[in-house]
Amino acid sequence: MSTAKNPAPHVSQLLENLQEVDLLLNIHTALAGSSPGRKRNVEVLNKSAVVLVVACWEAYVEDLASTALKFMIDDAKSHSIFPKLVLDRVGSKYSGQHAWALAGDGWKKALRDNFSEVLAKTTGALNTPRAPQVDELFAKTIGLPSLSACWSWPGRPQASAVKALDDLITLRGSIAHRVQHSKSVHKKSVTAAVELVSRLAAKSTNAVRQHVHTATGKFPWNRITFKGLG
Numbered sequence: 001m002s003t004a005k006n007p008a009p010h011v012s013q014l015l016e017n018l019q020e021v022d023l024l025l026n027i028h029t030a031l032a033g034s035s036p037g038r039k040r041n042v043e044v045l046n047k048s049a050v051v052l053v054v055a056c057w058e059a060y061v062e063d064l065a066s067t068a069l070k071f072m073i074d075d076a077k078s079h080s081i082f083p084k085l086v087l088d089r090v091g092s093k094y095s096g097q098h099a100w101a102l103a104g105d106g107w108k109k110a111l112r113d114n115f116s117e118v119l120a121k122t123t124g125a126l127n128t129p130r131a132p133q134v135d136e137l138f139a140k141t142i143g144l145p146s147l148s149a150c151w152s153w154p155g156r157p158q159a160s161a162v163k164a165l166d167d168l169i170t171l172r173g174s175i176a177h178r179v180q181h182s183k184s185v186h187k188k189s190v191t192a193a194v195e196l197v198s199r200l201a202a203k204s205t206n207a208v209r210q211h212v213h214t215a216t217g218k219f220p221w222n223r224i225t226f227k228g229l230g
């Protein structure tokens with residue numbers, strides 16, 4: 001994944017986080033070598049890397065939504081740039097005397113509070129960032145419906161990308177909860193996971209970028225690419 005002159009902060013953070021995965025893979029190579037064949041006593045590194053890749057994806061999803069919301073709030077002269085779905089959700093919580101909390105710039109705090117509430121219910125500690133949770137987060141906070149609809153690239157239809165992410169998160173859960181995972185986790189599983197998350201991140205960043213531009217008339221960050229793919 002590559003970025004232009006002014007990379008989005010959430011992308012820079014994801015790239016930095018994924019370097020930790022590279023470190024585990026480097027340790028794997030140092031211990032077991034790079035020649036073909038089954039490697040013994042290093043599978044724990046692969047398992048740790050899978051858990052870390054999903055953690056990187058979780059953090060990225062939260063950072064992307066937060067960065068987009070902040071840009072929209074800071075740039076907006078009024079709440080009207082937000083879609084009806086978001087405004088109705090926020091407004092339903094403020095009636096009677098509570099409605100005064102929306103006066104002046106109060107709507108900005110209300111939108112931030114809404115983000116925290118939705119985040120806790122979707123990508124919080126007890127949940128995982130599969131496609132439905134990701135879609136819900138972005139729909140209810142910045143009004144972007146079905147972010148996962150953009151998750152496709154040559155050789156990988158959208159349904160396949162969604163399933164690959166679902167399988168990765170399921171694998172992470174199995175490793176985290178059982179420790180002794182029933183199936184072997186190979187190094188190639190880790191590299192495939194890194195590529196999947198990187199492609200999803202590139203696609204998501206550009207889709208959210210366009211959504212924010214449609215709402216505000218400004219691009220919040222430069223478009224990014226993954227090996228030439230938007």
